[in-house]
Amino acid sequence: MLYLLPTPIGNLADITLHTLDILSKAEVFLCEDTRISKQLLSLLIQKNLLQPKDRDFYPFHTHNQDKFLCEISKDFFSQNVVFMSDAGMPCISDPGSALVNFARSNDIEFEIVLGGSAPTLAFAYSGFGDRGYVFDSFLPHKREERREKLRYWLRALGNENGVPLVCFESPHRLWESLGDLLEVDKDCKLFAIKEMTKKFQKSFFGNVEEVLSQMQGENLQGEWCLVIEFSKQTLQKTLSADEILEFPLPPKLKSKLLSKLTDISTKEWYERLIQEEK
Missing domain, CATH: 3.30.950.10 (Tetrapyrrole methylase, C-terminal domain)
Incomplete structure (x- = not known):
């Protein structure tokens, strides 16, 4: 199964019990940065929040995710696979969306765990x-x-x-x-x-x-x-070409206004208006 886990954005104490439970069962780690993920696990082990265990780590980020997913088989996810971004929720200005779409396309069960953002x-x-x-x-x-x-x-x-x-x-x-x-x-x-x-x-x-x-x-x-x-902007009223056509204005002035709203030249509008009057 695939798990997408949140990580603390700064304070280690913000790790959740749900995340710790999944980390304890994880066999394979996909990481935005393997160095940062390994450092986080090391700190959790030092705090006795996680037990030492052999784990496999693979880089998975915006630069290699497409190649990785093309080369991996669906059977890869028969083990407990965890994705960890560097900080915060995965998929929020962080990698992860490609994994979600891959899992959906291949009927792979996945869970996204709630965390700080x-x-x-x-x-x-x-x-x-x-x-x-x-x-x-x-x-x-x-x-x-x-x-x-x-x-x-x-x-x-x-x-x-x-x-x-x-x-x-x-x-x-x-x-x-x-x-x-x-x-x-x-x-x-x-x-x-x-x-x-x-x-x-x-x-x-x-x-x-x-x-x-x-x-x-x-x-x-x-x-x-x-x-x-943002500050509240005063909404400017606008007129449509149809509304301008209904105004009792001289053809010369009306044609200038209509040319501003359309791709038709002032001259062409003027000729149209004169023709209609006839």
Whole structure:
């Protein structure tokens, strides 16, 4: 059977009893990073939460998952196979989805065990309401693409029914990303938190400018999670071509408006309107 297991996002004590029970029975480990998985098991053994045992470890990540699944047989999963991502829930900005789809396609029994997830914890810390959130993993690396993505979410979520956006950011791009957010929506509310559940957990809250000011002189190293509540945008009323056609306007003015809404030139619209009047 296949098990997809959550791992603590920082604090070892967040491991669940359910996860420990499956780890004790596991024979084979598929790991996003075998070194990190082995280190976690070693710490659990040191804490007497897990007994030493011979286990087989295989790397399984976004760069090799397709090749691995093409070469593996269905019989591989007749043993207790565990997949572990580096931290948090598998399939949430982590490998795992390919395994789920492979298991479904090959009638392999699988279970995904519940555990801690950074986006959920960050959203709870933010206090931005209880109507849910949208998760978008990491923001794009390139500035223009990042700004366009932020503009997209501002249009999609900057309304009365909009919910907050939760995303990750690297410490190397944090300052630039917040600068882009300031450019796109300076009035949004922002909750930024790093190193959740760890010793050096730190968070900042306010509008973007306030958060940037609070961060001055701070150590920005660590994994960051951002929760953004976009400012409410005034909805602009729009008119359709059919509505404009019904207006009692001169043909010259009407044709200019219609050309803005369609792929038809002002001249062609004018000729159409004149023809209709005749």
